[in-house]
Amino acid sequence: MRLTFLASSVVLALGACSSTSTSRESIDELAGWMTGSFSSAAQAAADPEYRDIRLHMAPIWTSRTDGRWLYVEQAVAEKQEKPYRQRVYRVHRDDHGLVSDVYELPGDPLDLAGAWKDPAAFQALTPEVLTPRTGCSIRLARRDDGTYTGATEHGACPSELNGASFATSEVVITPNLLASWDRGFDANGKQVWGAVEGAYRFVKGE
Numbered sequence: 001m002r003l004t005f006l007a008s009s010v011v012l013a014l015g016a017c018s019s020t021s022t023s024r025e026s027i028d029e030l031a032g033w034m035t036g037s038f039s040s041a042a043q044a045a046a047d048p049e050y051r052d053i054r055l056h057m058a059p060i061w062t063s064r065t066d067g068r069w070l071y072v073e074q075a076v077a078e079k080q081e082k083p084y085r086q087r088v089y090r091v092h093r094d095d096h097g098l099v100s101d102v103y104e105l106p107g108d109p110l111d112l113a114g115a116w117k118d119p120a121a122f123q124a125l126t127p128e129v130l131t132p133r134t135g136c137s138i139r140l141a142r143r144d145d146g147t148y149t150g151a152t153e154h155g156a157c158p159s160e161l162n163g164a165s166f167a168t169s170e171v172v173i174t175p176n177l178l179a180s181w182d183r184g185f186d187a188n189g190k191q192v193w194g195a196v197e198g199a200y201r202f203v204k205g206e
Contacts, residue, residue, distance in 0.1 A: 030098060030140065030148055031068035031091045033175050035059055037116075038202035041077065050195065052077040055178070055202045056116035060088070061127070067092030069127070073116055083113055088130055098140045100150070103130035133157065138169060148173040159184045162193045170199065178202045 038055040045052075054075050061069045068091045075083035086109040090101045105112060106129045115121040136157035140150035151170040159167035164184030172179040179201050183194030 026142075027068055027091055027093060027098065030173065031059070031070065033148070033173050034070060034089070034091070034178065036204050038178055038204050039077070040200050040202050042203060043201045047197075049197060050200060053200060053202070054080055057089070058116040058119045060119045060122040064127075066090070071112075071116055071119060071122065073113070081113060082110065086110075086112065087133075088127075090127075096139065098142075098148075098150075100138045100140060102133040102136045102138075103127070104133060105130065136167070136169070138171060140171070140173070146174075164192050167194075172199070176204045178204070 040053045056073045057070045070089045072087045073083040074085040088103040138150040140148045157167045165187040167184045170181045179199040181199035
């Protein structure tokens with residue numbers, strides 16, 4: 001199964017956002033849809049170009065009033081004890097609508113591997129110790145069909161992975177599915193990492 005259509009759906013969705021009332025956008029709803037354990041096992045079984053990846057997102061610092069904070073882990077299914085990506089997201093609203101900011105953890109992130117099972121591990125940390133990923137925020141809007149879609153600003157999110165110059169991320173979020181297409185490009189605009197055909201489809205609760 002090829003998933004190029006997901007990229008098109010993101011572009012079309014972003015174009016439709018202007019007709020969507022911001023009053024329908026909810027921080028709590030969006031953060032709730034993002035919270036949980038997700039798997040791309042079904043996609044990997046149908047298409048060998050995609051791996052079985054596990055994605056976990058758990059609320060942290062729930063008493064804060066400056067947005068909804070989420071701890072995020074991604075790992076290959078057979079190596080979940082060593083996630084290859086660990087981040088903190090802050091879902092909040094600014095003058096233009098909903099946005100998810102991205103932060104890096106201090107020290108060795110692997111010290112917090114598995115912390116999605118016990119968010120109390122973050123009680124000893126505060127947002128001040130995080131490093132913001134400047135340019136990597138994703139602006140999100142609620143479409144007329146109820147889904148949330150968004151993307152990074154093209155060329156704004158720096159990346160040095162595999163010779164990349166910048167990274168892009170496009171997402172579609174529903175109550176039970178998170179489609180995410182993360183890619184890295186070199187200075188000439190050539191893709192150097194990430195899925196080629198389309199987004200990873202992470203099914204919630206699998």
